[in-house]
Amino acid sequence: MKHGKKYNDSRKAVDSTKQYASEEALALVCTNAKAKFDETVEAHIRLGVDSRHADQQVRGAVVLPNGTGKNVRVCVFCKEDKYEAAKAAGADYVGGQDLVDKITKENWMDFDVVIASPDMMGLVGRLGKVLGPRGLMPNPKAGTVTPDVAKAITEAKAGKIEYRLDKTNIIHCPIGKASFGAEKLVQNFETLMEAIVKAKPSAAKGTYLKSCTVTSTMGVGVKVATSKYGV
Structure with a gap:
C-alpha cells in the first residue's frame, strides 16, 4: 500500500522497534494526527489467552474519565x-x-x-x-x-465503552479523540488498562499482556510498554 507524505513523515518520527511509556506514546499519536478531521485514538491490546475457551474470555465495560468524544446514540x-x-x-x-x-x-x-x-x-x-x-x-x-x-x-x-476479545485475542477500543491532548488520553488509556488487567481470567497462563499499540484513525501505530502492569 502506498502511503501519503504525512503518513511517511509520521512513520519517521516513530521508532518501530521501541516500546514507549504511555505518556510518550500518546503524545506522539497526537502530534502525528494530521488529518483534516478530529481523528479517533484507539488502543489495540493483544492478550496471552485463547478466546476459543470459555474460561479465557475477557469482556467487560469501563467508563472513561474523559469520555470518548463521540455523541453516543x-x-x-x-x-x-x-x-x-x-x-x-x-x-x-x-x-x-x-x-x-x-x-x-x-x-x-x-x-x-x-x-x-x-x-x-x-x-x-x-x-x-x-x-x-x-x-x-x-x-x-x-x-x-x-x-x-x-x-x-x-x-x-458519559463515555462507557465495552471491551472484548476478537477471534485473534486482541481487544480494540477507542480511548478518545486526538483533540483531547495526551494528558486526557493517558487518563483514559490507563483506566482501560486497569480494567483489562483486573479482568484477567484465572485460567490464563504465561504473559497476559502480550503487546499494546496506540494509533489515530489515519496515523502510525506506536507501541506501548506493558511491563509496568506486571502481568
Whole structure:
C-alpha cells in the first residue's frame, strides 16, 4: 500500500522497534494526527489467552474519565412504565416490539449502544443475528442488561465503552479523540488498562499482556510498554 507524505513523515518520527511509556506514546499519536478531521485514538491490546475457551474470555465495560468524544446514540428496550425515566436519562430511542419491528423490517440501525431491562431480553433475543455480529447485543457483563436502565444510559452517554476479545485475542477500543491532548488520553488509556488487567481470567497462563499499540484513525501505530502492569 502506498502511503501519503504525512503518513511517511509520521512513520519517521516513530521508532518501530521501541516500546514507549504511555505518556510518550500518546503524545506522539497526537502530534502525528494530521488529518483534516478530529481523528479517533484507539488502543489495540493483544492478550496471552485463547478466546476459543470459555474460561479465557475477557469482556467487560469501563467508563472513561474523559469520555470518548463521540455523541453516543442509545437505544433502550424496556417496559412502558420505564419509558419516561429512560428518556429523561438521555435515551435517543425507547420502545419494545415497535423497535424490534423497525430493526427487522426496515434494517434500521441508527444507534451505537443497545440497553435492555432483563424482562425484555426474551424480545431482544430475537435480534441476536442482527445485533450480535455488530457487537450491539445487550450483555450483563457489559452492564447493558440491567434493571437500572437510567444509570446505564447515563454511563453510556458519559463515555462507557465495552471491551472484548476478537477471534485473534486482541481487544480494540477507542480511548478518545486526538483533540483531547495526551494528558486526557493517558487518563483514559490507563483506566482501560486497569480494567483489562483486573479482568484477567484465572485460567490464563504465561504473559497476559502480550503487546499494546496506540494509533489515530489515519496515523502510525506506536507501541506501548506493558511491563509496568506486571502481568
